[in-house]
Amino acid sequence: MKLLTLRVSNFMPYRGEQVMTFPVTGTRNVTLVHGDNMRGKTSLLNALRWVLYGEVVGRHLRRISSIDILNKDAAYDRDFVVKVSLSFTHDGHEYELVRTMQPKDLIDKPRDDDHFDSSASMRRDGVPISGHLIESEIGNILPNSISRFSFFDGELLQEYEQLVADATESSDRIKDAIERALGVPTLINGRLHVAELLHRAQRQFAKEGNKDSQHARLMQQTLDELEDAKSEQTRLTNLFHSVSEESETLDDELRKYERAESVGARLKELRENVAGLEETRDRALQRRRSLAPGAWLAILSSDIAARKEDAESRLLQSQNSYEESVRSKVEHSLRLSSLESGSCSLCQQDLTSAAVAEFSRKESQEDPSGNISTFSNDLATLARQLQRLRGLGAVSVGSEIIQAEREYDRTTIDIARMRQREDDLVKEVPGIDMMDISRKRQRKDLLQREIGKLDSQVSAQQSKCAGIQKKYDTLVKAAAGGQEASSQLIARKVTLLSSLAEIFEKSVDKLRHKLRAKVEEAATDTFRRLTTEKQYSGLRINDQYGLEIRDHMDRTVSVRSAGAEQIVALSLIDGLSHASNSAGLLVMDTPFGRLDLKHRAEVLSYLPGMAEQVVLLVHEGEISKDRDLAHVADRVSAAYEIERISPTQSRIVAK
Amino acid sequence: MVDDAALEALEEIRDQVNPSISTELLRQLMRVEVLRAFDERPEIALREVDAVIDTYLRGSTTT
Numbered sequence: 262m263k264l265l266t267l268r269v270s271n272f273m274p275y276r277g278e279q280v281m282t283f284p285v286t287g288t289r290n291v292t293l294v295h296g297d298n299m300r301g302k303t304s305l306l307n308a309l310r311w312v313l314y315g316e317v318v319g320r321h322l323r324r325i326s327s328i329d330i331l332n333k334d335a336a337y338d339r340d341f342v343v344k345v346s347l348s349f350t351h352d353g354h355e356y357e358l359v360r361t362m363q364p365k366d367l368i369d370k371p372r373d374d375d376h377f378d379s380s381a382s383m384r385r386d387g388v389p390i391s392g393h394l395i396e397s398e399i400g401n402i403l404p405n406s407i408s409r410f411s412f413f414d415g416e417l418l419q420e421y422e423q424l425v426a427d428a429t430e431s432s433d434r435i436k437d438a439i440e441r442a443l444g445v446p447t448l449i450n451g452r453l454h455v456a457e458l459l460h461r462a463q464r465q466f467a468k469e470g471n472k473d474s475q476h477a478r479l480m481q482q483t484l485d486e487l488e489d490a491k492s493e494q495t496r497l498t499n500l501f502h503s504v505s506e507e508s509e510t511l512d513d514e515l516r517k518y519e520r521a522e523s524v525g526a527r528l529k530e531l532r533e534n535v536a537g538l539e540e541t542r543d544r545a546l547q548r549r550r551s552l553a554p555g556a557w558l559a560i561l562s563s564d565i566a567a568r569k570e571d572a573e574s575r576l577l578q579s580q581n582s583y584e585e586s587v588r589s590k591v592e593h594s595l596r597l598s599s600l601e602s603g604s605c606s607l608c609q610q611d612l613t614s615a616a617v618a619e620f621s622r623k624e625s626q627e628d629p630s631g632n633i634s635t636f637s638n639d640l641a642t643l644a645r646q647l648q649r650l651r652g653l654g655a656v657s658v659g660s661e662i663i664q665a666e667r668e669y670d671r672t673t674i675d676i677a678r679m680r681q682r683e684d685d686l687v688k689e690v691p692g693i694d695m696m697d698i699s700r701k702r703q704r705k706d707l708l709q710r711e712i713g714k715l716d717s718q719v720s721a722q723q724s725k726c727a728g729i730q731k732k733y734d735t736l737v738k739a740a741a742g743g744q745e746a747s748s749q750l751i752a753r754k755v756t757l758l759s760s761l762a763e764i765f766e767k768s769v770d771k772l773r774h775k776l777r778a779k780v781e782e783a784a785t786d787t788f789r790r791l792t793t794e795k796q797y798s799g800l801r802i803n804d805q806y807g808l809e810i811r812d813h814m815d816r817t818v819s820v821r822s823a824g825a826e827q828i829v830a831l832s833l834i835d836g837l838s839h840a841s842n843s844a845g846l847l848v849m850d851t852p853f854g855r856l857d858l859k860h861r862a863e864v865l866s867y868l869p870g871m872a873e874q875v876v877l878l879v880h881e882g883e884i885s886k887d888r889d890l891a892h893v894a895d896r897v898s899a900a901y902e903i904e905r906i907s908p909t910q911s912r913i914v915a916k
Numbered sequence: 917m918v919d920d921a922a923l924e925a926l927e928e929i930r931d932q933v934n935p936s937i938s939t940e941l942l943r944q945l946m947r948v949e950v951l952r953a954f955d956e957r958p959e960i961a962l963r964e965v966d967a968v969i970d971t972y973l974r975g976s977t978t979t
Contacts, residue, residue, distance in 0.1 A: 401951070447949040448922050454949075454965045753973055760934035761945075761969075764926055767933070772925040779921075840921075
């Protein structure tokens, strides 16, 4: 199925006629529709559902009433006609489908669903199709029950995720839908039809086909015996399925516990990390507190440094002055003793008159004895001062406080993050009752033994049925010999139907098995392309069509992020479209909600190849025109923007 | 693909149960089931399957 044109009129937020075309040229097969939330993206998806199937669904598959389909502004203007037309191609034919809803005769102003009439018309290659055949024609093109694989939204992704998580009503529903998409019911129906025809043929032969009354009685007895044996086989098979189902349910529950145990281990590790971080944080706090009393030094550090420099300079000066004074005092003593003795105190030569005059002059000018004690005192004072100043400047208090402060902040943030993660993990696993787990494991073991026993009983019963069937077939053949042609025909029919019944019976399980393997293979291929964790080995499918992620050592990855769940769901959809009669069409509403940028880039690059035609309904938060479009730009064939006119009206604008 | 996979399964089982049954009969039965899979009237499919089998029996000498 390939969409060509969609026209909507007075449908939900679209007042008057709005037109969209969906061109596909060469490799360009993506139609992009941008629109903010509440503008009408899902309404476009619903317009497709409505024109094809006459129904519109909201959240949780709730049916939306006719009165809510009608645009509010149109209703206010007394325009009560809703119309959606869709042209598309399928299997070489061109179709035009129109669905209209309007008030019934004599209804002036419709107020509820009963006040509306709805009708559909369809043309194939321009030739009208009779009204009662429209539904089956659509059923052959894209049956409603499997249309969700072509028209899907975030809710469908959630249902797929549910399928993996547990066995619920919704997972049963989706399993049924998957089997329909894969064609399993076709064989199941075939099995029913053949079984019913066999039953009728056997009765007919017993009634009309045998003229020998004794032989007829024997055949009737064998037939009764066969039916009893088959009925017992059905009872045992049902019991086997019921026990297997209970065992599978228990398996799922126990798997959840395994998951809970794995989460528990992660919680333990997380809590240990938190405790370590709390210790580091407390140490940082302690250090900060111990450094706080000296914090004022950080403020005065430049002043202290200047004073220290000044004191060092003055100390040097004082030392020089002190040494000069000491030298002057020594010279003074020598001169005095030389003047008193009349000869030089150093060389013992007599003083000349000029030397006496010079010595006397100097003695009258200098008396350094007073300076030495002053300089000595200054020197001691300055040395003490400098020592104190050096003591103050020895540790960089300011930088240490900053370091402690940063350590404290960093660990506080890390702790908060880990606590948040801890809360998330706790939410993932409800309280675990260990006794309950133990009981369930015991029950599971018991069921396993029961399954083994029933399996043998079913096999034995099947052999018994086959034996009786063989006996019956022989009787039928013997009875047919020498009978009239019509009786021979009934006998052959019984034999043929008997074989066909067995073939169809066994084929159902075989087909299921084969299709699951196909889906698993295709989904794994897609998953490995889409996931950013390239170490994962792939996916494994279970009986419910749920998929488990396998790691590089082929172990189940029990804890999966919301983004990973979405990737798995998308992989399943792609796997299904590969394994089923794909419509070749994919309309996705808001599919990127929980994906990070890397996954989004991977999915966007891969999407155009998932179907022959892709329609993406997205909001700016999902696909930024500047950031993300590069991944898909060369595949876009048409782009539209849904613009807001009023709270109850939007319009579609081609870009 | 649905038809192919189902037919393939039928053929494999046929070979074990009764190889004399022709592939053409299985294909015709599947065609009826696929076409009538979404028909709300089960008696029509039953009648058509019956017709396919009768036609096969009339045209076949071995079953």
